[in-house]
Amino acid sequence: MYLRHSTVHKNGKTHTYWRLVRSVRVGGRIRQETVAQLGELDAEGRTRASALAAHFLGKRTYQRDLFEDPPAPVAPLPVRLDRVRVERSRSFGDVWLAWKLWQTLGLDRFCAAVLPRGRDEVAWADIAAILVLARFCAPSSELHIAEDWYRRTALEDILGVPPHRVHHTRLYAGLDRLLPHKAALESHLKARCGELFELEYDLLLYDVTSTYFEGEAKANRLARHGYSRDKRPDCKQVCIGLVVTREGFPLGYEVFAGNRTDVTTVEHIVETMEARYGKAERVWVMDRGMVSEENLEWLREGDRKYLVGTPRSELRQWERELVEKEGWREVRAGLEVKICDAPDGKEVFVLCRSAARQEKERAMHERFSARIVAGLESLSRRLATARQAANRTQVERQIGRLLERNRRAAKRFRIRVEADGTRPSRLRVAWSEEARWTEWARLTEGTYILRSNVADWSPEELWKTYIQLHHAEAAFRIQKSDLKVRPIWHHRSERVEAHILVCFLAYTLWKTLEGWQQRAGLGASPRTVVEELGRIPSVDVVLPLADRHEIRLRCVAQPEPATAALLDRLGLALPRRLKVPALVAKM
Numbered sequence: 001m002y003l004r005h006s007t008v009h010k011n012g013k014t015h016t017y018w019r020l021v022r023s024v025r026v027g028g029r030i031r032q033e034t035v036a037q038l039g040e041l042d043a044e045g046r047t048r049a050s051a052l053a054a055h056f057l058g059k060r061t062y063q064r065d066l067f068e069d070p071p072a073p074v075a076p077l078p079v080r081l082d083r084v085r086v087e088r089s090r091s092f093g094d095v096w097l098a099w100k101l102w103q104t105l106g107l108d109r110f111c112a113a114v115l116p117r118g119r120d121e122v123a124w125a126d127i128a129a130i131l132v133l134a135r136f137c138a139p140s141s142e143l144h145i146a147e148d149w150y151r152r153t154a155l156e157d158i159l160g161v162p163p164h165r166v167h168h169t170r171l172y173a174g175l176d177r178l179l180p181h182k183a184a185l186e187s188h189l190k191a192r193c194g195e196l197f198e199l200e201y202d203l204l205l206y207d208v209t210s211t212y213f214e215g216e217a218k219a220n221r222l223a224r225h226g227y228s229r230d231k232r233p234d235c236k237q238v239c240i241g242l243v244v245t246r247e248g249f250p251l252g253y254e255v256f257a258g259n260r261t262d263v264t265t266v267e268h269i270v271e272t273m274e275a276r277y278g279k280a281e282r283v284w285v286m287d288r289g290m291v292s293e294e295n296l297e298w299l300r301e302g303d304r305k306y307l308v309g310t311p312r313s314e315l316r317q318w319e320r321e322l323v324e325k326e327g328w329r330e331v332r333a334g335l336e337v338k339i340c341d342a343p344d345g346k347e348v349f350v351l352c353r354s355a356a357r358q359e360k361e362r363a364m365h366e367r368f369s370a371r372i373v374a375g376l377e378s379l380s381r382r383l384a385t386a387r388q389a390a391n392r393t394q395v396e397r398q399i400g401r402l403l404e405r406n407r408r409a410a411k412r413f414r415i416r417v418e419a420d421g422t423r424p425s426r427l428r429v430a431w432s433e434e435a436r437w438t439e440w441a442r443l444t445e446g447t448y449i450l451r452s453n454v455a456d457w458s459p460e461e462l463w464k465t466y467i468q469l470h471h472a473e474a475a476f477r478i479q480k481s482d483l484k485v486r487p488i489w490h491h492r493s494e495r496v497e498a499h500i501l502v503c504f505l506a507y508t509l510w511k512t513l514e515g516w517q518q519r520a521g522l523g524a525s526p527r528t529v530v531e532e533l534g535r536i537p538s539v540d541v542v543l544p545l546a547d548r549h550e551i552r553l554r555c556v557a558q559p560e561p562a563t564a565a566l567l568d569r570l571g572l573a574l575p576r577r578l579k580v581p582a583l584v585a586k587m
Contacts, residue, residue, distance in 0.1 A: 053571025056104045056196060056516055078546040085542050092154040092556055093536030093563075093574070097529070098133040099158050100572070101509045105192050107132075114181050122165045127174030130155060130166060135506040137530060139484035142171040154538045157554065157578045175498035182501050186252045187276060189508050193249050197515050201277070203246045203465065205285045206269060207472035208262045211486040211500075212237040219491045224258035230486060238488070240476075240500060241265050243273055248471030249511050252276065253504055255497050262289040267298060283307055283454060285469055291451070300346070300453060307452040307466055310349075315444050321351060322443055328353070329459065337459040350450040350459050358446025365441055368409035373431075375402040376415065380429050389425050392417055399429070412437050478510060479503050482527055520569050532563050538578060554578040 023030050102108055111125035133155065134145045150156070151163040193199055210228055212235035217223035223236040230237075237258035243251045252273060256265055270284065284299065288309035299306050315322070321340050328336040334355035339348055379398060383390055395417050403410040413431045420426040450466050457465070479485040485503040490496045513526040522529075536559050543551040556574050559567065567574065 051571070056512075057100065077551070079551075080544040080546060083544040086539050087542055088540040088554075089537050090154040090157075090539075091152055091534055092538040093533030093559070094137045094530050095133055095153045095155050095158065096574070097513070097533050097572075098136045098509060099129070099155075101136075101512050102129055102133065104196070104512060105189060105508065107188075107505070110185070110188050111178075114184065115177055122161050122170065124174060124177045126159045126161050127166075127170060128178050129159060130161070131171060131174055131178070131502050132505045132509070135483055135502050136509050137534070139482075139506075141489060142175075143168045146171060154578070157538065172495070175495055175502070179494055179498040179501060182497075183276060185501070185505065189505075190251055190277065193508070193512070196512070197247065197249065199245050199247060199249060201245060201251070201280070201282065203283050203285060203468070204251065204273065205244050205246065205469050205472045206241065206266075206290065207287060207469065207476070208239055208241045208256075208265060208289070209476040209480075210237045210239050210258060211480070211488060213491070214487045214489055215491060217488075217491045217496075220493045220496055222255060222257045222493055222496070223491075224260075226257075226259035227261075230480075235487070238496065238500075239265070241269050242472060242475055243269065244472050244475055246465075246468050246471070247515075248475060249515075250475065250504060250508055253500070255500055263292045263295055266290050266295045270299070270304070281305070283465070285466060287469055288312075296451075305452075305454050307450060307454060307462060309466065310449040310451050312444070312448070314449055315447065318349070318351060318449065319443075322447065331460045331463060335463075337463050339459045347451060347453050348455060348462075350452070350462050352448050352450060352463055354446045354448075356446075357448075361445040362442075365409050365412070365445070368406040369412055371406045372402060372409055372413060375406075376413075376429055376431055383420075383427055383429065386426075390427050392427060395427055395429070412441075475507060479507055483507060483510070516570065520571070522566070522569055529566065532566060533559075536563065536574065540580070552580050554580045 108125065108129065111128045112123070115124035115128060117123040117125075130145065130150065131142070134140065134149055137153075138149055140149060146166050146168040150166045156162060190201075194201075210226065210230060212228060212230050212232045213220070213223055214235070217236050220236075220238075222238045224238075225233065225236055226239070227233075228235070228237060239256040239258055239260055239262075240253055241256060242253045245251060254265070254269055254272060256268075266286070283305040284307070286306070286308045288311050291308050291310055296306065296308070318340060321327070321338060327338045329338070330336050336353045338351040338353075340351060341348060376399075379395070379402075383395070399415055399417070403415075412434055414434055415429065415431045417427055417429055420428040450462055452462055454462070483503050483506050485500065488496055488499060490499050510526050513529065514524045517526065517529065518524055536557055538554060538556045541553045541555055543553070545551065555577055558564070558576075559574065
């Protein structure tokens, strides 16, 4: 990562604006990509950054028991420069940042309160921190954390837990200890994130995903085969229902059996959230996979507000409105909406037509159609050149498999298997295009319907609210790609749920860092920040004295100018020195 600047002359003054860039490979070329715009790195900007850090960290800007105070003046000592050495290099920056986020959310105090130390050698609050910080910085198994990751990081200095005390059985036990406090953790994080980011909970986004197991998971009552969003139908899975705010901050989640359909989870998740946080004037936003008439009737009976997508099959009911050119309003470039009242007056329907989505769906239809035609032509050639007469049932099965693989355009063609006119004992395949299907596809490509019982919102407000569902989808994407919630290697039900809880907590740290970045004007790329700070190590500098004694200083490497500017904008200051344990200092 590098610092770049540009100079602007305006009104007789010179302004220097800085930005962070990094080199990325695009094809066969290296290009510089802007990571964040830093603006002017002046005193006013530093003051704002310090105030921002104080907002997140409060008064706990450092730990007195971790970082050394400036040393008092001492008499000069003779040092053997030819024997000065560096030892014990550890990754520091990323785990230090993660620990700051852990403190920001008050999870250190929460875990210390609900997971008392007792007579255990290591506090369970520290084990919980190790599990979540490892998931945030470098997702891996508990065995890898214990045998490799932990000893290569400076968490030992931050938490005061030596590596030999961190083993996989203790980490597994930590999962078991943390799980019973799931509901309390969710409530605590709701309150803390609400304070930090001034969140409102008038709008809740709900979505469901799945994550699969490696192994048979016979001991897990929730592990079932079902519809796999991970393209792994061969593996058992569980489903996860997640509720987030309009900004994407997680509010709560539930784990369901892997074969449970989305529509059956709605009542459970709504009642769970209401029991925990009270029943208020909230709008529930869900995609079309959650929609059923029973669910919507249940929401209306409870005076609950909702905004949902609807299945594409319902477009048939609005064919006349789709054809009519009147009533469409452009809410942004390439997107039109049209409001339609329901016959009973209890709901409103919003027809949405996106030019970009229309282009995408049309390209998909053409691609699948071309595949079907190519498959039918290939089958026809095989039938024509076959030495023996083909079996009709086998031919029809081949056609069925072809249409199944290309189902988006399967109804476009009328396909017949019939006797060959020139050779009655042989079969041939004939097909024609359904003109009505093509007409309907052209009319509905790029079109979808929203349905709501919120009567006082404009079509623009309804559409803008619905597209915020991408925050829930982004949450699943981050948990799967960056936090590695999948695959699940645990088999016991409770251990699986604890694994998902750790991923949930790590995602909350992720969103906290993202929100901090956005407020600091650094964009929204937490992984870039973690990777850059992960390059900052802590090392032991050993100074041999002339009298054969040694001085051991545990120092933090000072960052490169670009990374220093990043920390400066976040209002964070790296410590220069760490305390060396007394036992090590005497060796």
